Amino acid sequence: MKVAIVGAGISGLASGYYLQKMGFEVDIYEKERIGGKAYTHKQGEFLFEEGVNGFLDNVPETLELASEIGVPTLRANQNAKIRYIFDDKLYRLPSSPKDFLFGDIMPFSAKLRMFKEFFIPPQPQEDESVASFTNRRLGEFFTKRFMTPMTAGIYASTPQSLSINAAFPKIAKLEKEYGGLFRGMLKKKKGGAPSGELTSFEFGMSEMIEKLAKNLNIIHKPINSLEELCSYDKIILATPAYESAKILKSKYPTLAAELAKIDYTPVAIVGFSGDIKPEAFGILTTQLNTLGILMDKYIFPHRGGIRAMVGGERFRGILEMSKEEIIQMTLNDIEQIIPNHNLKVEFFKLWKQAIPNYKVGHLKIVRNILDEVNKIDDLYLNSNAYRGVSFNDCIKNSKELAASIKYDNV
Numbered sequence: 458m459k460v461a462i463v464g465a466g467i468s469g470l471a472s473g474y475y476l477q478k479m480g481f482e483v484d485i486y487e488k489e490r491i492g493g494k495a496y497t498h499k500q501g502e503f504l505f506e507e508g509v510n511g512f513l514d515n516v517p518e519t520l521e522l523a524s525e526i527g528v529p530t531l532r533a534n535q536n537a538k539i540r541y542i543f544d545d546k547l548y549r550l551p552s553s554p555k556d557f558l559f560g561d562i563m564p565f566s567a568k569l570r571m572f573k574e575f576f577i578p579p580q581p582q583e584d585e586s587v588a589s590f591t592n593r594r595l596g597e598f599f600t601k602r603f604m605t606p607m608t609a610g611i612y613a614s615t616p617q618s619l620s621i622n623a624a625f626p627k628i629a630k631l632e633k634e635y636g637g638l639f640r641g642m643l644k645k646k647k648g649g650a651p652s653g654e655l656t657s658f659e660f661g662m663s664e665m666i667e668k669l670a671k672n673l674n675i676i677h678k679p680i681n682s683l684e685e686l687c688s689y690d691k692i693i694l695a696t697p698a699y700e701s702a703k704i705l706k707s708k709y710p711t712l713a714a715e716l717a718k719i720d721y722t723p724v725a726i727v728g729f730s731g732d733i734k735p736e737a738f739g740i741l742t743t744q745l746n747t748l749g750i751l752m753d754k755y756i757f758p759h760r761g762g763i764r765a766m767v768g769g770e771r772f773r774g775i776l777e778m779s780k781e782e783i784i785q786m787t788l789n790d791i792e793q794i795i796p797n798h799n800l801k802v803e804f805f806k807l808w809k810q811a812i813p814n815y816k817v818g819h820l821k822i823v824r825n826i827l828d829e830v831n832k833i834d835d836l837y838l839n840s841n842a843y844r845g846v847s848f849n850d851c852i853k854n855s856k857e858l859a860a861s862i863k864y865d866n867v
């Protein structure tokens with residue numbers, strides 16, 4: 458049985474791997490570069506990740522896949538636990554409840570407001586923004602100081618734009634199931650922060666991508682319409698939602714219209730050599746157009762560089778700027794955070810549509826998409842646009858998709 462997969466990002470490659478293992482004959486079509494958003498750029502002595510930096514080691518599917526294909530994983534060193542937020546000044550993120558209580562990350566009044574959460578009755582909404590959720594449960598200060606940098610770091614978005622149910626389903630569930638966040642965390646005996654350690658590969662994310670691709674049949678060709686794939690028994694579109702919309706438009710306009718509703722944020726990555734202190738995993742910001750600084754050189758071997766992540770939903774204006782203007786703006790921002798640094802620009806990458814922005818209403822769009830796609834035999838959608846943006850989500854969803862195809866048809 459022949460399967461065509463469009464897109465050789467991790468979603469397409471992992472789907473291909475699982476399906477081939479099950480006995481399907483798999484062809485993967487790729488219009489640009491194998492790896493998609495997971496690509497390690499090599500420049501002299503430096504390795505720069507153009508997209509994915511790493512993944513948390515708390516999702517077994519990723520570790521199992523790496524082990525099955527024989528790529529040893531590499532945990533970040535202890536510096537990965539040192540994280541900062543830049544707001545009016547640099548704050549180190551507390552590493553224990555005691556540090557949080559006695560540290561200066563929040564004024565006393567904001568801490569008090571946060572702890573009132575325990576007594577706030579649940580008011581779950583059908584959907585609401587992350588900001589609306591955390592404002593009502595934990596206070597506006599919490600939203601600004603913690604959720605603004607966190608949403609920038611994960612989604613390159615903002616708490617005002619993202620849907621709590623789509624972007625942070627586990628947090629939303631604590632209110633729905635236990636009546637509140639602290640109540641839920643106490644019952645589950647777990648804190649709110651994601652567990653798991655940052656992990657990658659010795660020579661970057663491309664190590665896993667290249668190993669996966671080696672045993673798959675990749676055809677370097679853009680696919681513009683479904684008709685081009687009519688000789689296959691099954692088709693998986695592992696492309697960003699806006700690309701899937703283009704491929705499906707002529708044959709399935711309703712489905713294409715729903716796919717086109719999924720928004721993407723733009724992100725520029727500026728890579729530097731040089732030093733920056735303090736040595737840490739990185740710094741996320743609350744207001745600047747530079748969303749964060751990732752200090753790869755202090756957490757993984759061979760990286761050597763520092764990267765800044767710029768733009769996102771907070772500043773879509775990068776799309777109207779030249780490369781030189783973005784770099785200058787980034788340098789000015791970094792100067793505000795760490796004055797007198799000696800960073801030298803080494804690398805630049807602009808992703809015009811980098812990360813799906815799971816806006817308020819996202820889950821409804823995904824339900825509509827599934828309703829439409831379920832009406833079509835032998836067509837499947839699989840990418841980070843629908844059910845989780847992380848590298849881990851892509852692998853887990855690919856495994857589940859492959860299993861569902863098996864039960865349906867073989």
Ligand SMILES: Cc1cc2nc3c(=O)[nH]c(=O)nc-3n(C[C@H](O)[C@H](O)[C@H](O)COP(=O)(O)OP(=O)(O)OC[C@H]3O[C@@H](n4cnc5c(N)ncnc54)[C@H](O)[C@@H]3O)c2cc1C
Binds near residue numbers: 486488495726812
């Ligand atoms: C800057 C950045 C940093 C990130 N950092 C992290 C991180 O640290 N950790 C993490 O877990 N996640 C991170 N992510 C998210 C992560 O990149 C994605 O979840 C994941 O890599 C997406 O994989 P994908 O296969 O779904 O899509 P993509 O990687 O976008 O792959 C889609 C592929 O389809 C191809 N394609 C598109 N249209 C066509 C067509 N018509 N014909 C043929 N081929 C086509 C594209 O060229 C591409 O190769 C980051 C993303 C970005 C942009």
